[in-house]
Amino acid sequence: MPHISVRNLTVAYDGQAILSDVSMDIPDRQITAVVGPSGCGKTTFLRCMNRLIDMTNGARVTGQVLIDGEDILAPDADLISLRKKMGLLSQKPQALPMSIYDNVAYGPRLHGLRDRKQLDALVERYLRMSSIWEEVKDRLHTPASRLSVGQQQRLCLSRGLAVEPEVLLCDEPTASLDPVSAQRIEQRFTELKQDYSIVLVTHILRQARRLADYIVFFYMGELVEHGPADQLLNDPRDDRTKAYLSGTIS
Amino acid sequence: MRRRAVEEGFFRALMVLAVALVVVGLLLIMAIITAKGVGSLSWEMITQAPQGGYYLGKSGGVLNAILGSLALAVGATALASIFAFPVCLYLQQDYAGQSRLASFVRTSLDLLWGIPSIVYGAFGFTVLLYLGMRASLLGGMIALTLVELPIMARAMEEAVRMVSQDLKEASYAMGGTRWETMRKIVLRQALPGILTAVLLAFGRGIGDAASVLFTAGYTDSLPRTLLDPVASLPLAVFFQLGTPFPEVQGRAHASAFILLVIVLIISVVSRMMGAKVSKYSVR
Numbered sequence: 001m002p003h004i005s006v007r008n009l010t011v012a013y014d015g016q017a018i019l020s021d022v023s024m025d026i027p028d029r030q031i032t033a034v035v036g037p038s039g040c041g042k043t044t045f046l047r048c049m050n051r052l053i054d055m056t057n058g059a060r061v062t063g064q065v066l067i068d069g070e071d072i073l074a075p076d077a078d079l080i081s082l083r084k085k086m087g088l089l090s091q092k093p094q095a096l097p098m099s100i101y102d103n104v105a106y107g108p109r110l111h112g113l114r115d116r117k118q119l120d121a122l123v124e125r126y127l128r129m130s131s132i133w134e135e136v137k138d139r140l141h142t143p144a145s146r147l148s149v150g151q152q153q154r155l156c157l158s159r160g161l162a163v164e165p166e167v168l169l170c171d172e173p174t175a176s177l178d179p180v181s182a183q184r185i186e187q188r189f190t191e192l193k194q195d196y197s198i199v200l201v202t203h204i205l206r207q208a209r210r211l212a213d214y215i216v217f218f219y220m221g222e223l224v225e226h227g228p229a230d231q232l233l234n235d236p237r238d239d240r241t242k243a244y245l246s247g248t249i250s
Numbered sequence: 251m252r253r254r255a256v257e258e259g260f261f262r263a264l265m266v267l268a269v270a271l272v273v274v275g276l277l278l279i280m281a282i283i284t285a286k287g288v289g290s291l292s293w294e295m296i297t298q299a300p301q302g303g304y305y306l307g308k309s310g311g312v313l314n315a316i317l318g319s320l321a322l323a324v325g326a327t328a329l330a331s332i333f334a335f336p337v338c339l340y341l342q343q344d345y346a347g348q349s350r351l352a353s354f355v356r357t358s359l360d361l362l363w364g365i366p367s368i369v370y371g372a373f374g375f376t377v378l379l380y381l382g383m384r385a386s387l388l389g390g391m392i393a394l395t396l397v398e399l400p401i402m403a404r405a406m407e408e409a410v411r412m413v414s415q416d417l418k419e420a421s422y423a424m425g426g427t428r429w430e431t432m433r434k435i436v437l438r439q440a441l442p443g444i445l446t447a448v449l450l451a452f453g454r455g456i457g458d459a460a461s462v463l464f465t466a467g468y469t470d471s472l473p474r475t476l477l478d479p480v481a482s483l484p485l486a487v488f489f490q491l492g493t494p495f496p497e498v499q500g501r502a503h504a505s506a507f508i509l510l511v512i513v514l515i516i517s518v519v520s521r522m523m524g525a526k527v528s529k530y531s532v533r
């Protein structure tokens with residue numbers, strides 16, 4: 001289980017600061033909810049942790065993100081093993097243009113697994129883990145794009161887990177889902193935190209209340225407050241956190 | 251309300267008119283070629299090379315030109331793909347992106363697209379002379395490659411650009427390298443468009459006369475090696491139309507008809523392939 005510390009992380013798009021001087025530690029084997037109003041930099045924060053921010057033109061990142069003491073923002077960081085370690089579940093389920101089976105096997109194949117039997121077992125294990133196996137077991141070789149959006153999001157979760165990451169980065173993973181699918185994903189998270197550290201960006205305060213052990217509150221690119229969920233939700237220190245929790249700013 | 255209905259009706263009529271003009275024009279061309287050509291079309295036309303006195307109306311066919319054109323266009327299309335594909339991948343945001351080099355390459359391709367193919371022919375001819383070669387299948391292929399490259403690279407780039415950034419990032423997020431992402435995701439998702447690009451270029455290549463005029467030459471014998479001159483269908487049409495004999499001119503139309511059928515077959519086949527490969531595409 002790697003330990004993540006963020007030190008003086010600053011991100012600017014085209015010279016304009018989007019995240020300024022963020023420093024904090026992400027607790028291990030817990031669900032850390034990242035909350036804050038739209039546009040406050042939650043996605044940007046997440047994208048720094050697996051360096052997907054590199055794909056954004058004009059983004060300038062300074063500071064450090066230390067994983068077990070190693071700065072992953074360093075230019076010579078090994079992106080492949082970093083991204084293998086940090087699984088991502090994005091807001092919009094993004095099925096790959098291939099079959100359901102190949103979607104789940106995609107990551108393991110990238111990382112060198114070829115054996116058919118092992119792949120079969122792995123695909124089944126992770127499809128079960130995100131509770132979609134029963135729905136798709138008879139059509140594993142049909143295009144993944146034919147699944148419903150809720151099913152696709154669970155498929156994406158299986159696909160992310162199949163890479164065997166150690167940390168899960170989730171960007172509003174239930175935002176495009178119906179209540180039932182959302183609930184299923186939430187249940188998975190509570191089980192998964194036994195083995196993974198989970199960073200969960202969410203818009204829904206109630207979801208943070210339900211799931212989070214630790215809460216991070218961003219406002220306009222600034223890390224305003226972070227702390228254990230109980231403390232932050234019931235006894236916030238900063239006025240902006242109070243305002244956000246009471247719904248006066250959103 | 252009334253005004254908007256009239257507006258709607260007017261522009262609809264305009265569109266229908268434009269479509270009708272285009273379709274009628276195309277059908278007319280095909281009808282004329284068919285009408286004038288089918289009479290001269292025979293088994294002999296497509297199975298024999300020209301015999302002695304063919305251009306005076308004696309027996310023979312244009313097998314030399316059919317094979318020559320296929321060899322030229324297939325070779326040039328293959329060569330052009332080898333270059334166009336990496337170019338279109340490189341122009342993506344993941345590699346060169348918005349850099350100055352990328353926009354320079356795009357502009358150059360657009361410029362190259364507009365250059366008349368006779369210029370490529372002349373350029374190719376100069377190169378051949380310089381290398382001490384004569385007009386040949388290889389020379390023709392190279393000139394045709396230059397003709398096909400811009401159209402193919404630009405059309406491929408359009409197809410590849412349609413692949414969403416989110417989709418690519420899904421692959422990167424699992425630890426895929428850029429090349430793995432290109433090969434396994436972008437290529438798959440863009441394959442129908444890439445096939446269309448190849449087909450477009452092939453159609454342009456097989457129909458082009460000017461670029462092969464000096465570089466491939468013309469001969470009545472069948473192509474044997476890369477360094478021999480070859481005949482081509484567009485030039486066969488040109489030479490036969492240029493004779494004063496009606497039966498030879500009829501054969502010119504028959505040759506044009508054969509060219510049309512070849513392009514049609516390639517188009518249908520690639521469309522079927524496209525439908526097959528797009529089964530897994532995500533929208």
Ligand SMILES: Nc1ncnc2c1ncn2[C@@H]1O[C@H](COP(=O)(O)OP(=O)(O)OP(=O)(O)O)[C@@H](O)[C@H]1O
Pocket residue numbers: 013014018037038039040041042043044045056057058203
């Ligand atoms: N590629 C980009 N170029 C320029 N600015 C950007 C870019 N991407 C994001 N931004 C800006 O950065 C800020 C933070 O964006 P970010 O996506 O991190 O917000 P967020 O907290 O995830 O919002 P939401 O809750 O709506 O998803 C926003 O003001 C946004 O306009």
Ligand SMILES: [Mg+2]
Pocket residue numbers: 042043044171
């Ligand atoms: Mg976001």
